[in-house]
Amino acid sequence: MIAETVCSAVSAAGLGIAVVTAYRKRFLAAARIAAYSLVPVALVMTGIVGWIADTAFSPSAWAGFVLLGGAWLLFMTTRAVERRSGGTRKERKAAKAAQREAVAPAASAPSLGPATRPAARPAASPRPAKSGDDFSDIEAILKKHGI
Structure with missing residues (x-):
């Protein structure tokens, strides 16, 4: 009222x-x-x-709210443990299979050459460009940098 x-x-x-x-x-x-x-x-x-x-x-309503809170706490705890452990077995198996199926799994790792630079190389004489040789400039630049 x-x-x-x-x-x-x-x-x-x-x-x-x-x-x-x-x-x-x-x-x-x-x-x-x-x-x-x-x-x-x-x-x-x-x-x-x-x-x-x-x-x-109502005391029974408050008991129900306490049970709901306990269920929510239990649910959130299991989710946190699952995330920390890396997921379920199925998820881990799927991740391993996906890693095996990857095209180039080590592609993100940088490819570093030798730590010391090689001795000076003799200059290569430039080749005349042919009509079918579209990438000759790119090849020259890559050779210049030792790639």
Whole structure:
């Protein structure tokens, strides 16, 4: 009974604020305030407020909330352990199979040449470019850098 009275008072105050806002020619804001202030009365009329008030003072409802919290905690703990251990067996098998099927698994590793530079090489005489030799410039650059 008191919850319904409080909700009605809140709605009345909100509608009063909406009227003052509309008087100040801020009609969009007044409409938004009126919409928010009608929500508590709508909740009272649908019976949700009574249900919530009955639930708040029910020991069996609180026991149910405690069980829900325990189930959620258990679920989150198992997820954290699963992530830390690298997933389930099926996921690990699939990851290993995917790694074996990879085209070039070591492609991301940089290929480093010898640590010391070789002695100066004699300059190669440039070849005349042929009509079918489109990559001769690229080959020359790669040879120049020792690749």
